[in-house]
Amino acid sequence: MSTIEIGLWVTGGLMVMVVLGMRVAFAAGLAGLLGLVWVFWSKRSYDPEMLGWAVGVAVKTAGQVPHSKVSSQALSLIPTFILIGYLAYYAGLTRALFEAAKRWVAWVPGGLAVSTVFATAGFAAVSGASVATAAVFARIGIPEMLKVGYDKRFAAGVVAAGGTLASLIPPSAILVIYAIIVEQDVGKLLLAGFLPGVFSAFVYAALIIGLALTIKGFGPPVTGFTWRQRFAALPPALPIVAVVVIIIFFVYNPFGDAWGTPTEGGAVGAFIVFVMALIHGMRLRELKDALIETAKLSIMIFTIIWGVLIYVRFLGFADLPSAFADWITSLHYSPMLILVCILLAYAVLGMFMDAIGMLLLTLPVVYPAVMALNGGEMVSAADSTFGMSGPMCAVWFGILVVKMAEFCLITPPIGLNCFVVAGVRPDLSVQDVFRGVMPFFIADAVTIALLVSFPAIVLWLPSLA
Amino acid sequence: TEWNVSVWGKRRAFTEHIHKLAELVEEKTDGEFTMNISYGGLSNNRENLDGISIGAFEMAQFCAGYHPDKNRAITVLELPFLGVSNLDEEVAVSHAVYEHPAVAEEMAGWNAMLVMTSPMPQYNIVGTGDPRATLDSFDGMRVRATGGLGEAFAAVGAVPTSMTASEVYQAMESGVIDTAAFAQHAHLSFGTINEADWWTANLNPGTVNCPVVANIDAYEALSDAEKEAFDSSVPEAIDHYLANYGELLDRWDSVLEEKGVEKVMISDEELAEFKSVADPIHDQWIEDMGAQGLPARELYDLVNDTLDEQRASN
Amino acid sequence: MAGQSAVLEDGSTLSRMDRGLEHLERLLAFLSGLGAFALMFLAVISVGGRTFFNQPLPGYVDWIETAMPLIAILGISYVQRQGGHIRMDIVVGKLKGRALWAAEWITTFGILVLIAALVWGSWAHFQRSFDMGAPLWSRDSTIDLGLPIWPAKLIVPVAFSVMCLRLVLQLWGYGRALVLGLEAPVAVPLVQSAAEQAAAEAEQMQGHEQ
Numbered sequence: 001m002s003t004i005e006i007g008l009w010v011t012g013g014l015m016v017m018v019v020l021g022m023r024v025a026f027a028a029g030l031a032g033l034l035g036l037v038w039v040f041w042s043k044r045s046y047d048p049e050m051l052g053w054a055v056g057v058a059v060k061t062a063g064q065v066p067h068s069k070v071s072s073q074a075l076s077l078i079p080t081f082i083l084i085g086y087l088a089y090y091a092g093l094t095r096a097l098f099e100a101a102k103r104w105v106a107w108v109p110g111g112l113a114v115s116t117v118f119a120t121a122g123f124a125a126v127s128g129a130s131v132a133t134a135a136v137f138a139r140i141g142i143p144e145m146l147k148v149g150y151d152k153r154f155a156a157g158v159v160a161a162g163g164t165l166a167s168l169i170p171p172s173a174i175l176v177i178y179a180i181i182v183e184q185d186v187g188k189l190l191l192a193g194f195l196p197g198v199f200s201a202f203v204y205a206a207l208i209i210g211l212a213l214t215i216k217g218f219g220p221p222v223t224g225f226t227w228r229q230r231f232a233a234l235p236p237a238l239p240i241v242a243v244v245v246i247i248i249f250f251v252y253n254p255f256g257d258a259w260g261t262p263t264e265g266g267a268v269g270a271f272i273v274f275v276m277a278l279i280h281g282m283r284l285r286e287l288k289d290a291l292i293e294t295a296k297l298s299i300m301i302f303t304i305i306w307g308v309l310i311y312v313r314f315l316g317f318a319d320l321p322s323a324f325a326d327w328i329t330s331l332h333y334s335p336m337l338i339l340v341c342i343l344l345a346y347a348v349l350g351m352f353m354d355a356i357g358m359l360l361l362t363l364p365v366v367y368p369a370v371m372a373l374n375g376g377e378m379v380s381a382a383d384s385t386f387g388m389s390g391p392m393c394a395v396w397f398g399i400l401v402v403k404m405a406e407f408c409l410i411t412p413p414i415g416l417n418c419f420v421v422a423g424v425r426p427d428l429s430v431q432d433v434f435r436g437v438m439p440f441f442i443a444d445a446v447t448i449a450l451l452v453s454f455p456a457i458v459l460w461l462p463s464l465a
Numbered sequence: 466t467e468w469n470v471s472v473w474g475k476r477r478a479f480t481e482h483i484h485k486l487a488e489l490v491e492e493k494t495d496g497e498f499t500m501n502i503s504y505g506g507l508s509n510n511r512e513n514l515d516g517i518s519i520g521a522f523e524m525a526q527f528c529a530g531y532h533p534d535k536n537r538a539i540t541v542l543e544l545p546f547l548g549v550s551n552l553d554e555e556v557a558v559s560h561a562v563y564e565h566p567a568v569a570e571e572m573a574g575w576n577a578m579l580v581m582t583s584p585m586p587q588y589n590i591v592g593t594g595d596p597r598a599t600l601d602s603f604d605g606m607r608v609r610a611t612g613g614l615g616e617a618f619a620a621v622g623a624v625p626t627s628m629t630a631s632e633v634y635q636a637m638e639s640g641v642i643d644t645a646a647f648a649q650h651a652h653l654s655f656g657t658i659n660e661a662d663w664w665t666a667n668l669n670p671g672t673v674n675c676p677v678v679a680n681i682d683a684y685e686a687l688s689d690a691e692k693e694a695f696d697s698s699v700p701e702a703i704d705h706y707l708a709n710y711g712e713l714l715d716r717w718d719s720v721l722e723e724k725g726v727e728k729v730m731i732s733d734e735e736l737a738e739f740k741s742v743a744d745p746i747h748d749q750w751i752e753d754m755g756a757q758g759l760p761a762r763e764l765y766d767l768v769n770d771t772l773d774e775q776r777a778s779n
Numbered sequence: 780m781a782g783q784s785a786v787l788e789d790g791s792t793l794s795r796m797d798r799g800l801e802h803l804e805r806l807l808a809f810l811s812g813l814g815a816f817a818l819m820f821l822a823v824i825s826v827g828g829r830t831f832f833n834q835p836l837p838g839y840v841d842w843i844e845t846a847m848p849l850i851a852i853l854g855i856s857y858v859q860r861q862g863g864h865i866r867m868d869i870v871v872g873k874l875k876g877r878a879l880w881a882a883e884w885i886t887t888f889g890i891l892v893l894i895a896a897l898v899w900g901s902w903a904h905f906q907r908s909f910d911m912g913a914p915l916w917s918r919d920s921t922i923d924l925g926l927p928i929w930p931a932k933l934i935v936p937v938a939f940s941v942m943c944l945r946l947v948l949q950l951w952g953y954g955r956a957l958v959l960g961l962e963a964p965v966a967v968p969l970v971q972s973a974a975e976q977a978a979a980e981a982e983q984m985q986g987h988e989q
């Protein structure tokens with residue numbers, strides 16, 4: 001049996017373990033470990049005397065991965081971004097944002113829903129995780145919308161969809177993970193996420209306004225705020241702007257030298273939010289809770305990372321990624337059709353999997369194939385299939401894949417954001433939220449189609465940097 | 466026989482000798498002995514020695530400066546201002562050191578045997594802003610340089626700043642660092658040359674040493690014909706590497722011109738002063754390594770003697 | 780997102796051991812969180828030093844790399860205790876009674892096999908970097924400062940050993956439930972429907988709101 005066949009068998013076994021409910025990180029790690037044993041033993045022609053040797057080499061090879069793969073400066077962004085999110089609650093940033101958005105934009109048709117979308121977009125600029133964003137705004141946004149007569153299912157849908165913006169608008173843990181898997185510049189990717197994130201917010205807003213104009217009794221505009229009230233709402237929300245500006249200036253300063261690396265930007269942002277939380281009256285006990293929660297979420301993510309990377313190490317020994325890339329490039333379909341098929345495959349996979357696990361699992365195989373499709377990692381824009389250089393294609397594909405992964409957070413049957421929103425509101429079932437979020441599928445499909453057709457939306461900012 | 470070979474990054478001048486070796490070995494054994502070269506699929510670049518020691522793969526490349534404590538003996542080749550001035554000298558010096566019993570013994574601790582070096586030219590610096598041609602101008606300069614090189618720059622008041630190679634371009638663009646020390650091919654592949662205003666043509670502060678090693682058991686398990694094919698191909702592979710890198714160096718001047726990068730020449734007095742600052746680093750190395758039971762003085766002298774011999778023979 | 784567990788407690792030996800181990804696990808998780816907190820200060824010091832004194836923190840990257848295993852791995856057992864490692868519960872969510880406990884026992888056993896192997900593998904990884912005869916016992920060091928790496932590598936087998944204890948306890952808990960046909964056994968994270976899980980998460984968020 002060739003190593004590639006071994007790779008396919010083990011991958012099948014991994015799928016079975018995941019479906020049977022083994023925790024994803026460990027299923028991947030176990031599949032990788034057993035796969036390594038298999039590959040090493042096959043190198044010794046399955047000699048029974050060499051089985052012990054194969055187990056030893058496999059275990060030692062796998063045993064390097066947890067330490068070696070988490071000891072990365074780039075990955076240190078993940079705990080930092082998570083810490084920012086938890087500290088932001090204590091700093092009172094969420095309510096301040098919603099209030100400001102309400103006073104400024106709620107006068108449009110479907111005003112409060114539009115305000116919620118923009119408030120989540122604003123919070124996304126300090127939060128690196130979609131689920132946390134959805135949970136917070138379910139508490140703040142939904143009651144306000146219900147007060148003025150919105151359909152409660154739709155109100156829940158707005159929040160669930162708005163939460164997904166957190167992973168495109170920097171900072172974003174999932175973009176960092178993508179950058180690390182594919183070894184691309186983290187700063188460029190974070191920068192690239194900004195416009196598509198804002199763009200998604202506007203598509204959501206347009207959808208809401210459209211619905212408000214066509215459906216009678218949808219939800220009235222909220223008017224009557226004086227300019228004085230509007231400006232009064234800004235100062236409490238200003239710290240967000242400060243944090244955003246700092247992170248952006250660290251990554252890319254339009255007026256000259258940037259201030260540092262994205263890693264440093266994230267940490268300085270967290271520090272500012274921490275100081276604000278202190279000013280806002282955070283206690284030591286609350287800080288301790290925030291740290292333990294940060295640790296839990298970080299460890300959960302890192303366990304998936306090293307677990308999946310043990311499996312990926314096995315794939316390396318089985319030589320599967322290059323075989324898949326060869327296969328994809330040998331297909332006689334148009335490259336764009338293949339790309340669209342890959343994105344659709346993500347949509348299907350995303351129904352059943354968590355976003356980070358999905359990326360870690362698939363990218364080591366899919367990414368080289370996409371790069372090969374475009375003409376190679378170092379191809380110039382002129383010689384490429386998609387009309388962009390290798391590094392730019394990596395950025396573009398990254399944003400597309402992350403947008404797909406976010407889309408999956410609101411699709412049934414496992415749309416984590418919808419579960420969270422339903423959890424915050426006992427009067428809503430998960431089915432209600434899924435029903436309410438349905439219109440946003442259309443918005444997301446439109447956004448993805450536009451990002452595929454007009455890569456400039458993604459690539460304009462990073463091309464300046 | 467099929468060997469897995471673990472390297473990192475992308476195929477570049479730095480890995481050409483490995484591809485050539487694989488090609489030659491396969492040719493000479495009529496396809497009996499093949500090498501499967503993997504870029505990053507089998508190991509992290511800083512754990513290639515670990516992988517060799519485990520027996521996970523049969524051949525690998527690593528750099529001494531990535532983990533000095535794993536390979537103390539060959540760090541002698543990374544001392545600043547050894548006076549190596551071209552790739553031929555680098556090969557001669559490296560291979561002389563590789564053949565020293567103390568070096569072979571340390572590598573045998575990893576179940577590894579040294580096959581050949583990956584000669585790198587001197588790590589001259591590219592910089593942004595006004596050219597720095599004097600030692601005084603190095604004061605306060607933020608430079609990306611690792612290991613012994615970093616120490617040498619620190620000795621003249623510069624501030625060595627650490628980051629991974631892939632972050633260097635952005636750090637330079639953002640002004641986190643002013644200068645970066647690399648070999649020419651790395652200035653090209655990491656894009657630092659695109660940000661640079663100047664390049665020091667003759668500072669020649671030192672370089673890194675990156676050997677290719679094989680797993681001893683795997684080598685011993687080769688048939689006599691395979692061993693012969695392997696051994697006889699090493700010099701050819703190195704020659705191919707040198708020719709290929711030579712072409713890159715020939716292109717270098719035109720690259721500088723095309724990108725508008727100024728060539729900075731540093732005066733002999735300034736160089737001599739820099740070297741004298743670096744001398745204590747050499748003494749320190751001999752003292753430290755000697756204290757750890759290595760024949761440090763012997764290795765250090767071996768480098769200098771080989772260099773003299775090499776020059777005399779030309 | 781880390782799911783919230785419902786781990787039941789009573790006066791039995793198993794439950795007492797569960798709570799005893801939880802104290803240790805919570806301490807380790809807190810150390811992980813403290814590491815993340817320290818990372819933030821490290822960056823602030825580095826940026827501040829560079830900007831105001833032209834004196835970046837020497838070996839900034841080395842310190843981060845050394846701290847990462849502490850942050851990312853040390854508290855792993857606490858997350859396992861709380862049932863916080865994500866999984867797909869489409870199938871297990873439908874199971875009840877003995878079938879459920881059998882499924883849980885089998886997948887937990889699979890995790891134990893993996894983690895026990897990794898204790899061995901990560902210990903070997905540590906050993907290769909450790910040498911009683913060398914200065915600072917170091918046979919592997921960071922690039923810039925030459926910090927010994929063995930302490931960071933040692934964190935992994937330590938954290939995984941605690942995890943093994945936790946997994947053995949959970950196997951005991953599931954096994955007991957399987958044999959006795961229990962409805963709601965102690966000392967194991969109980970399957971919650973996704974909605975219940977989200978409710979628990981939301982409740983926890985509310986705790987943070989002021």
Ligand code: NA
Pocket residue numbers: 123124125126127128129165166167168169170171172
């Ligand atoms: Na975000």
Ligand code: NA
Pocket residue numbers: 350351352353407408409410411412413414415416
């Ligand atoms: Na989904």
